[in-house]
Amino acid sequence: xxxxxxxxxxxxxxxxxxxxxxxxxxxxxxxxxxxxxxxxxxxxxxxxxxxxxxxxxxxxxxxxxxxxxxxxxxxxxxxxxxxxxxxxxxxxxxxxxxxxxxxxxxxxxxxxxxxxxxxxxxxxxxxxxxxxxxxxxxxxxxxxxxxxxxxxxxxxxxxxxxxxxxxxxxxxxxxxxxxxxxxxxxxxxxxxxxxxxxxxxxxxxxxxxxxxxxxxxxxxxxxxxxxxxxxxxxxxxxxxxxxxxxxxxxxxxxxxxxxxxxxxxxxxxxxxxxxxxxxxxxxxxxxxxxxxxxxxxxxxxxxxxxxxxxxxxxxxxxxxxxxxxxxxxxxxxxxxxxxxxxxxxxxxxxxxxxxxxxxxxxxxxxxxxxxxxxxxxxxxxxxxxxxxxxxxxxxxxxxxxxxxxxxxxxxxxxxxxxxxxxxxxxxxxxxxx
Amino acid sequence: xxxxxxxxxxxxxxxxxxxxxxxxxxxxxxxxxxxxxxxxxxxxxxxxxxxxxxxxxxxxxxxxxxxxxxxxxxxxxxxxxxxxxxxxxxxxxxxxxxxxxxxxxxxxxxxxxxxxxxxxxxxxxxxxxxxxxxxxxxxxxxxxxxxxxxxxxxxxxxxxxxxxxxxxxxxxxxxxxxxxxxxxxxxxxxxxxxxxxxxxxxxxxxxxxxxxxxxxxxxxxxxxxxxxxxxxxxxxxxxxxxxxxxxxxxxxxxxxxxxxxxxxxxxxxxxxxxxxxxxxxxxxxxxxxxxxxxxxxxxxxxxxxxxxxxxxxxxxxxxxxxxxxxxxxxxxxxxxxxxxxxxxxxxxxxxxxxxxxxxxxxxxxxxxxxxxxxxxxxxxxxxxxxxxxxxxxxxxxxxxxxxxxxxxxxxxxxxxxxxxxxxxxxxxxxxxx
Numbered sequence: 001x002x003x004x005x006x007x008x009x010x011x012x013x014x015x016x017x018x019x020x021x022x023x024x025x026x027x028x029x030x031x032x033x034x035x036x037x038x039x040x041x042x043x044x045x046x047x048x049x050x051x052x053x054x055x056x057x058x059x060x061x062x063x064x065x066x067x068x069x070x071x072x073x074x075x076x077x078x079x080x081x082x083x084x085x086x087x088x089x090x091x092x093x094x095x096x097x098x099x100x101x102x103x104x105x106x107x108x109x110x111x112x113x114x115x116x117x118x119x120x121x122x123x124x125x126x127x128x129x130x131x132x133x134x135x136x137x138x139x140x141x142x143x144x145x146x147x148x149x150x151x152x153x154x155x156x157x158x159x160x161x162x163x164x165x166x167x168x169x170x171x172x173x174x175x176x177x178x179x180x181x182x183x184x185x186x187x188x189x190x191x192x193x194x195x196x197x198x199x200x201x202x203x204x205x206x207x208x209x210x211x212x213x214x215x216x217x218x219x220x221x222x223x224x225x226x227x228x229x230x231x232x233x234x235x236x237x238x239x240x241x242x243x244x245x246x247x248x249x250x251x252x253x254x255x256x257x258x259x260x261x262x263x264x265x266x267x268x269x270x271x272x273x274x275x276x277x278x279x280x281x282x283x284x285x286x287x288x289x290x291x292x293x294x295x296x297x298x299x300x301x302x303x304x305x306x307x308x309x310x311x312x313x314x315x316x317x318x319x320x321x322x323x324x325x326x327x328x329x330x331x332x333x334x335x336x337x338x339x340x341x342x343x344x345x346x347x348x349x350x351x352x353x354x355x356x357x358x359x360x361x362x363x364x365x366x367x368x369x370x371x372x373x374x375x376x377x378x379x380x381x382x383x384x385x386x387x388x389x390x391x392x393x394x395x396x397x398x399x400x401x402x403x404x405x406x407x408x409x410x411x412x413x414x415x416x417x418x419x420x421x422x423x424x425x426x427x428x429x430x431x432x433x
Numbered sequence: 434x435x436x437x438x439x440x441x442x443x444x445x446x447x448x449x450x451x452x453x454x455x456x457x458x459x460x461x462x463x464x465x466x467x468x469x470x471x472x473x474x475x476x477x478x479x480x481x482x483x484x485x486x487x488x489x490x491x492x493x494x495x496x497x498x499x500x501x502x503x504x505x506x507x508x509x510x511x512x513x514x515x516x517x518x519x520x521x522x523x524x525x526x527x528x529x530x531x532x533x534x535x536x537x538x539x540x541x542x543x544x545x546x547x548x549x550x551x552x553x554x555x556x557x558x559x560x561x562x563x564x565x566x567x568x569x570x571x572x573x574x575x576x577x578x579x580x581x582x583x584x585x586x587x588x589x590x591x592x593x594x595x596x597x598x599x600x601x602x603x604x605x606x607x608x609x610x611x612x613x614x615x616x617x618x619x620x621x622x623x624x625x626x627x628x629x630x631x632x633x634x635x636x637x638x639x640x641x642x643x644x645x646x647x648x649x650x651x652x653x654x655x656x657x658x659x660x661x662x663x664x665x666x667x668x669x670x671x672x673x674x675x676x677x678x679x680x681x682x683x684x685x686x687x688x689x690x691x692x693x694x695x696x697x698x699x700x701x702x703x704x705x706x707x708x709x710x711x712x713x714x715x716x717x718x719x720x721x722x723x724x725x726x727x728x729x730x731x732x733x734x735x736x737x738x739x740x741x742x743x744x745x746x747x748x749x750x751x752x753x754x755x756x757x758x759x760x761x762x763x764x765x766x767x768x769x770x771x772x773x774x775x776x777x778x779x780x781x782x783x784x785x786x787x788x789x790x791x792x793x794x795x796x797x798x799x800x801x802x803x804x805x806x807x808x809x810x811x812x813x814x815x816x817x818x819x820x821x822x823x824x825x826x827x828x829x830x831x832x833x834x835x836x837x838x839x840x841x842x843x844x845x846x847x848x849x850x851x852x853x854x855x856x857x858x859x860x861x862x863x864x865x866x
Contacts, residue, residue, distance in 0.1 A: 019512055019576045044565050047517045053563065054515040062515070079452055082487040082495070084480045085518075085583060086600045100545070109542040109552065110598070111532070112585050117481075119542065119552075128488065130478050134454050137516075143452045150518060150583060154544050166544070167519045380626050 012358040013336065020055050021383050033230060034315035035161030037327050041334075041385050049192040050166040054242040057386065058314075060335040062169070065147055065310045068200045068332065069171050076186075078146045078173055083126055086151060087118035091125045094286045103334060107152045107166070119152035127174050128283040135176060135301060138293050142182055146173035148310070160232065162315040163271060169311050175304040176284075177290065183302040187278065190306050194224055194274050194323040195272060202330025203320060207273060210235050210244040211258060218278040219257075220249070225270035228319045247354025272318045279303040283374065287404075301407055314391075321410070326409050327387030331428070336429045337365035339388035343376045343395035353419075354394040360423045361392075384409065390427045406431050445791040446769065451475075453488050455815050465665060467748035468594030470760050474818045476768075477819040479624055480796045483591025483599040490819065491747075493768040495602070498743045499581055501633045501765065502604050505626040511579045516559055518583060520551035524558045526717045533558075540585045540599070552585035557738060560607050561716040568734060570610060571726050575615055579606035581743070593665065594706060595748040602744050608737040609717075611724070616735045620711065623739050627657055627707050634746060635763025637755060640706060643668050643677040644691060651711040652690075653682070658703035660750045666705055666734030669698040672679075677701075704749045712736040756845070761843050764861070770798035771860045772821035776809045776828035789826040790837070793856045794825075817842065839864050 009300045020042030027046055029038050035052070038044045043058030054062055070080070080127045081163070086109075092098035098118070100106065107119045127145060135141065158165050161370060173190070177183040191209065196209040203226050210223040225235050225244060234247040236261055245254055245265070281300035284290070290298045314333070321328040331337065338361060342354035351371075358369040366389060370379050377396075383391050393405040404422060407414045408431060435612045453475030460479055463469050468485070468560060476491030487495055503513070519542075525531035531551070537583060539553045553559070568574065578624040583601045591598050606623070610616040624642065636659050642657040658668050658677060667680040671693055678687055678698070688695060714733035717723070723731045747766070754761040764770065771794055775787035784804075791802040801821060803812050809828075816824050826838040837855060840847045842866060854863045 017510075017566050018579065019564075019573070023566070027472065042567075043564075047559060048519070049519050051517045051519045053559070056512045056514060059513055060516050066621050077450075079488060079489045080492055082492050084486050084600055086481070086482045086484045086585070088481050104545070107542045109540045109543065110583075112537070113587070113589055117540075126486070131452075133456070133478075134452050136476075140452070145452065152519070152542075154546070156546055167517055219788060282565075 001016055008266065010281050012362045012367045012369045014037070015368055016332045016372045018368075020057065022385055030263060031159060032161035032163070032315075032319075033322055034038055034163060034318040035320055035351065037322055037385070038137055038162065038315070041327055041387070043327075044162065050155055050164070050276065051305050052162055052165060052311075054311075057335045061314055061329070061333055062310055064333045064335075065201060065313050066169075066171070068199055069310060070148075072197050072200075073144075073146050073171070073173055076144065076193050077146045077245065081145055081147050083120070083130075083149060083153070085120050087117065087120050089116055091129055092118060095125055095283060097125065104214045105401060107154050120149075121151050122305075122307075123147070123149075123172060124174065124279065124283050124303070127289075128287045128289050128303065131301070132289050135289060135291055138178055138291055139303065141291060142175065142186060144173060144186065144336055145320045146171060146177050146306075152318075152398050160315075162311045163319075164232075165311070168309055171308045171310060174307040176181060176289075177302045177304075178293070178299070179302055179381075183278065186302055187276065190276055190304070191222065192274065194306070194308070198224060198226070198273065200332050201317065202332060203273070203317060206320065208235070208237055208242055208244045208270075210246050210270075210272075211249060211254060212246040212275070213249050214278065217280050217282060221275060221277045223272045226273050226316050226320065227268050228271045228316065230319050231269040231271040233270050235270045236266055237268050238264045240264065244270075259369065262279055271312075273313050273316050274308040276306045277304060279305055305423065318385035322387070325381075326385035328344075329387045329389060331389045334387070334389050336368040337390070338367050339383050339391045340367050340369045341383055341391055341393045342369070342371055343378050343379070343393060345396060347396060348396060350396055353399070357392070357394060357419060357423065360421075361427065364426050365428075390431060392422065392427060445504060445795045445800045445802045447754060448801055449805045451489060451801075452802055453490065455818055459576075464592060464595065465594035465596070465748075465752075465757055467596060467751040470751055470755055470818070471595065471748070474760055474820070476760075477595065483588055484598070485598060485744075487515070487744075488829070490768045494570060494747055494762070494766055495743055497766045497768075498605070498634060498746050499602075502630055502741055503581075505630050505633075506577075506579045506604070506606055509577065509622050509626050511577045514578055516553070516556050516563075516579050516580055517721045518553050520553050520559060521547055522551060524550060524562055527556055530558065531569075536588070537569070538586045540587050540589075553582075554584050554586045555738075555740075556582075556605060556817075557607065557712065557716050557736070558680055561700070561720045561722050561736065564609060564734070565722050568722060568724055571611055571724055571734060575608065575610045575619060575732065577606060577608050577619070579604060579739075584771060593742045593748075595596055596752075597745070604741045605744060606739040608739070609722075610735045610737075611732070616711065616737055620709065620737055623709055623737070624655065627741070630661070630741065631657060631706065633765050634750065635765060636746075636750060638799045639753065641668070641670055641675055641703075643679050643703075643705075644682060644687065645679040645708070646682050647711065650713050650715060654708060654710045656705045657707035659706050659749050659753065660701050661749065662702055663752050664702040664704040665704050666782055668701055670701050671697045672699065673697065677703075680741055704745075704752065706746050706749050707739075707741040707810045709739045712738055712739060722817065753814070755820070758814075759818030762794060762820045762822060764822045767822050769821050770823070771800050771803040772816050772819065772824045773800050773802045773817055774812050774824055774826045775802070775804055776812070778824060778829060780829060782832065788834070788851060790825070790827060790856065794860065797859050798861075825855065825860060 026039040027034040045053045210225040235244040237244040284300040344350040391407040459469040459472040510568040639660045643658040668677040670677040718733040777783040
């Protein structure tokens with residue numbers, strides 16, 4: 001990311017140098033709030049339906065989300081890898097997931113020198129195959145492996161902005177355990193790690209663990225559903241117990257299994273921000289991924305898979321927090337901590353003061369410094385659109401008393417704060433103390 | 434990356450927890466030194482010919498290389514983005530690079546809902562198109578944009594390990610300038626940034642700027658060629674002036690242009706680790722990427738492109754430094770700074786000492802701690818194969834005097850060093866002082 005030197009010891013990002021321009025309008029075919037605002041703010045670029053590029057501001061948010069996820073995956077013992085996108089058909093034929101009749105989501109490509117590849121939409125098969133070279137004994141288990149990687153899916157009508165695309169980054173973790181008991185213990189740890197991720201990303205309160213179909217693998221899987229009017233999914237939520245059931249599996253049997261009473265449930269729209277699956281031994285049996293136990297007996301490895309789309313999480317955050325003026329980022333995922341806005345008019349002393357504040361703030365926080373030669377109204381509109389949590393406005397008003405105006409983006413609340421307090425305490429503490 | 438807690442305050446990577454196992458043999462169809470050693474050491478996995486996955490040790494090296502490149506790109510003002518892999522045929526038809534007759538390197542894919550995509554092998558076209566929304570005035574120039582991104586190329590016979598694959602990560606930077614003079618000034622800065630990258634990665638001394646074909650864009654492009662007996666390219670090198678000419682363009686005219694005498698040249702095999710191109714206005718004219726100058730006159734933007742493959746750089750480092758025992762990583766790109774090897778036999782006091790040293794070393798350096806219950810010979814062979822710069826051997830020999838044996842992987846030189854000196858000075862300084 002560009003950081004421009006203001007003087008030898010100072011770094012801050014100058015908005016005049018940021019190549020992206022904000023836009024008044026998004027492309028007319030964008031119907032979602034997330035894509036509309038992210039395109040207008042210069043976070044992403046629409047390449048085609050369901051295909052987006054990430055520009056500097058958007059990449060900063062994506063990386064912050066990825067870093068939160070990575071930390072939580074490392075905490076539960078995850079080891080990071082980076083598997084290939086190109087997939088060997090032979091590998092997927094073993095689990096009957098190659099043919100288009102069995103799996104309609106593939107994008108495939110042919111080499112002109114012979115041979116065909118799939119573009120991976122998930123990685124259970126290649127990873128199970130890979131692990132046959134690294135797991136042979138009970139001593140090698142459990143092991144947890146994850147990656148951040150571009151997935152490809154031939155979605156029918158990708159119209160949800162970055163919530164559902166034909167190409168998107170996914171964090172997928174796969175667990176390899178000796179038996180069901182070991183698997184269940186990790187599955188519970190993964191649930192907690194996912195809760196920690198959504199809490200840190202600012203959507204914890206409105207995100208609920210939701211019972212969903214286990215597919216051919218087990219009775220249930222678990223989704224993490226974030227309440228949002230624009231959500232594609234419908235869930236039945238037990239607010240008190242903080243659990244929900246996806247409409248797709250809602251039956252009397254499920255309610256009885258979960259000991260939920262129908263009268264305690266409310267119907268809600270929600271976005272699926274994560275899902276976790278028990279896979280049993282389907283993949284390990286297909287690839288001969290076996291281990292020898294203490295007695296020398298062979299068993300298939302018990303697997304699980306755990307997905308979060310960092311881009312979808314980013315889009316969900318936009319959907320649930322944005323207001324009529326633009327995006328509102330929670331602090332941990334904001335592209336910058338603080339948006340310093342210089343309203344200098346014709347005066348150079350304001351500019352000098354803004355530069356000095358930028359330099360000092362940068363020591364403890366990341367600062368986007370709007371040094372552009374634009375009218376105040378345009379700068380404020382851009383700042384609200386971009387959605388950095390705090391706006392620090394340096395203008396002639398505060399010259400005499402050495403003060404700045406600080407605006408909290410989420411609430412619109414403003415406070416006059418002394419430069420000294422701002423610099424010594426940082427924006428967040430100076431505003432909230 | 435996995436970091437396992439030894440006690441509350443200590444983190445180090447335990448080799449017993451690392452899921453990859455070393456192998457005695459690489460797949461029989463691997464002919465290159467880079468793929469053979471990287472597979473045997475557990476750095477990469479071969480998925481298919483020309484398609485490799487990165488495992489934890491390999492991903493650590495790749496990230497270190499990427500971080501070096503990112504720092505140098507940021508220093509010259511680069512702004513990082515992440516463009517899509519899926520490409521719109523219409524965009525590439527504008528520059529006549531879509532049809533297979535014009536560009537034979539494409540891998541393409543069709544959606545079953547209509548429409549075809551290319552899998553990007555480079556990004557001049559989509560980026561030039563994108564920039565039409567962000568460049569309109571001379572004030573918007575110059576601007577430099579880069580990314581790290583998976584590229585796909587339908588290589589005929591991918592047999593060079595991670596030096597040339599059908600899928601690989603690429604750092605590509607694109608420059609956008611007002612005119613030739615501004616472009617040339619940046620082109621020189623980019624050259625210097627590339628030299629800094631190769632120096633930091635440890636191959637600077639044997640890497641030479643090399644005149645190569647400019648294609649349809651300009652008279653010459655510049656390659657960075659690293660001397661290696663296994664290299665695919667042949668260059669003619671002027672050792673004194675530290676410049677070279679690629680055999681492909683070697684003519685009397687070129688020698689005259691560069692004021693090189695044929696008698697000063699030696700023929701060498703080399704690996705191309707980077708290349709930089711002047712693109713002129715070919716792409717900006719195709720997409721109408723124009724700007725208004727101070728007088729209100731329109732001009733096409735002058736472009737350049739600058740590529741480095743981090744995976745190829747990693748493979749090159751293996752090719753040039755490896756010896757008969759395994760890989761030898763230069764310190765700045767090594768997966769860990771130090772390989773702590775516990776030879777405990779039956780004694781627990783050695784193990785306790787090793788744990789204490791691991792904990793203390795980890796404060797200033799990254800440590801892979803071989804805590805596995807294996808024979809000393811196996812541990813030493815694995816350590817030499819993996820190639821971490823310093824091996825610190827903790828055994829019963831040093832119990833009384835509180836010493837360890839430190840071996841420098843590159844030279845094989847060993848020294849007996851006191852625990853105290855090792856911990857207070859760090860492995861590198863303790864060994865080299």
